[in-house]
Amino acid sequence: MLRKIRIHQVGIQLVLALWALLIVAPLLWTLLASFKSNAEIFGDALQLPGELRWDNWARAWERANVGRYLLNTVIVVFFGVAGTMLLSSMAAYVLARYRFPGNRLVYYLFVSGMAFPVFLALVPLFFVVDGLGLLNTHLGLVLVYVAYSLPFTVFFLTSFFRALPDAVAEAAMIDGASHTRTFFQVMLPMAKPALVSLTIFNVLGQWNQYLIPLVLLPGDKDLWVITQGIADISTIAGYEADWPGLFAALSMTVLPVVLIYIVFQRHIQSGLTSGALK
């Protein structure tokens, strides 16, 4: 009996380890390839690099603009998520806790946004942004990120604000706090768990966005975000024959995300999946 369980456990471990290897191997291989020379990259794929060539990294950072792309992404995602969270919680709070004519209409208007594929809006969106003079600007990208993050974030937060007890808000109002003050100082802090989950969800969503920047930042490379940049470096690597530079750029992009993930993995996992369970 004991033997049988052992064999069972070994089999299970093998299956799980195999999948773990499939996940880690391409990432590890990319990291190793970032230190290889061109010749080594076109040689045997399973060979280790001969030496640690940090100049590949320097080239990717400076010549291939990875530093610029990462900085742009940080700026856009910071303002995009801050705007998303502020505007969503304001709208959700009012929709959840105040009765006024048109409340349902506005709520369903927001929720219906989740049913449409963004590809449907792509052409008109391009011309709306162009018409406002916001094409090829970070402001345009930020506003569009906020607008497209609203449906899910408002939906999720509305149900959260609805579940908060009435007594606390009432007490604050009796103490003479205004509606605005009650919201910022009393109700918003109470929504912290939901806000944390949604912030993580939106940071990842906006950080990883590829389609929208492709459409809205078609011009100046200095404005590009990292996903655009990496895809472009991958194309350029073809005719400039700088493959080590590509792998260094990839490693630079992936490494910080992996480190942040490992540190905050519990929050990140629950932040991303809690939305699906609502």
Added chain:
Amino acid sequence: MRRHGFVAGFLLLPVALYLVFVISPYAQAFQIALTDWRGVSANLNFVGLDNFERMFGDDTFWQAVRNHAVLLVTLPVLTIALGLAFAYLLSDSAGTPGARVYRVIFFLPQVLAVAVVGVLFKAVYRPDASGVINGGLARLGIEPVGWLTDQNLALWSIIAVMVWQAVGFYVVLFSAGMAAIPREVFEAAALDGAGRLRTFFSITLPLVWDTVQVAWVYLGIAAFDAFALVNVLSMEQGGPDGATSVLATEIYKNAFGYSRFGYASALGVALFFLTLTFAALTMRVTRREKVVY
């Protein structure tokens, strides 16, 4: 009165932004789909359903729809099967050592950008021994395989990457569902002599069925997207010869490559109705009596 001012003040900005950048483009898309607009003229020239007629006669469109059909079946089936299996093996009742570490590793691809993953797998799939897979095959004395260049393989290579990236998310999702099942249920099953497989199919699966349904909808929607991966990873954004083309890449190409904005919008409308039909059908088909415990 102050109350109304407050409500209006809080709604003004979010609603305005949403109307300008989300609702109005969606509404305009249906309108542009009925025109032959190429982005130059100020006036829209309505051509009725011409774009749709052309679409239905276009082989590229049907090729993309066929690819979506393949994605729609394989992506959810493979991802959910693997996700359920791993979640079950990693659940507390299985008592597998290292479960926590495995869960962290499995989820990892989820935090990487799809475009970045696409570039990464371009190297993995390279058609000679310098690719990770073909390099491994070469050691075993096997001829290199054209993962992305072979007409019959390319779509599967892309599906594999989608599954690779998605499985971890569903492991965590299903794990949460399984953790909510009371211990006594498993104990009772064990007392009745049910084995692992029997327990899984008779107890675990029915009790997480709601979550599986959610997963199916999510993966179905992902199957109608696939833009970033196809655009970055496949040959010529949908090749070889349309083998990996999806509606999203066709929309992008027609709009921003050939300035056929009317036709691109018509493709968008088709994509919208396909997604909607899928969501409605799934809701109907997978609905079951809810198991209460």
